[in-house]
Amino acid sequence: xxxxxxxxxxxxxxxxxxxxxxxxxxxxxxxxxxxxxxxxxxxxxxxxxxxxxxxxxxxxxxxxxxxxxxxxxxxxxxxxxxxxxxxxxxxxxxxxxxxxxxxxxxxxxxxxxxxxxxxxxxxxxxxxxxxxxxxxxxxxxxxxxxxxxxxxxxxxxxxxxxxxxxxxxxxxxxxxxxxxxxxx
Numbered sequence: 001x002x003x004x005x006x007x008x009x010x011x012x013x014x015x016x017x018x019x020x021x022x023x024x025x026x027x028x029x030x031x032x033x034x035x036x037x038x039x040x041x042x043x044x045x046x047x048x049x050x051x052x053x054x055x056x057x058x059x060x061x062x063x064x065x066x067x068x069x070x071x072x073x074x075x076x077x078x079x080x081x082x083x084x085x086x087x088x089x090x091x092x093x094x095x096x097x098x099x100x101x102x103x104x105x106x107x108x109x110x111x112x113x114x115x116x117x118x119x120x121x122x123x124x125x126x127x128x129x130x131x132x133x134x135x136x137x138x139x140x141x142x143x144x145x146x147x148x149x150x151x152x153x154x155x156x157x158x159x160x161x162x163x164x165x166x167x168x169x170x171x172x173x174x175x176x177x178x179x180x181x182x183x184x
Contacts, residue, residue, distance in 0.1 A: 036061065112142075
């Protein structure tokens with residue numbers, strides 16, 4: 001159990017660091033995206049001459065912004081989910097089902113990460129039309145997104161294993177302890 005606590009603590013520290021960095025980068029990307037869009041609106045409607053690159057640049061910034069925060073959103077359970085079934089089950093059955101779902105999601109994330117790396121590598125064969133960079137740098141957002149989500153998934157799996165074989169309070173994310181945590 002001590003090894004599991006150590007692994008969870010290490011992954012938690014790594015994930016929190018990556019999420020803090022990602023969140024700060026995401027704010028910068030949102031500010032840049034808004035600036036580029038406002039520049040295009042100004043040029044198109046005030047100057048009457050639209051620039052060729054802002055739409056593609058804003059799209060790339062939006063893709064990267066999403067990639068930078070997806071791991072944190074996954075770890076916190078911020079994606080849309082139907083979890084009423086988990087709460088309707090007894091605690092042990094709920095933990096087993098949650099672990100099974102996390103393992104399935106982990107397998108999907110491994111496959112998506114590998115596909116994202118392949119897509120990134122193929123991106124060097126083409127260039128973005130108006131911003132004149134290799135599409136690979138835009139496509140790199142996919143493996144970054146999926147790998148940060150995979151790291152969060154591994155942490156969540158280890159926590160759920162700890163819940164199954166230890167105390168829920170010792171392995172719960174902050175604020176995650178269920179109201180019925182003591183009931184079976």
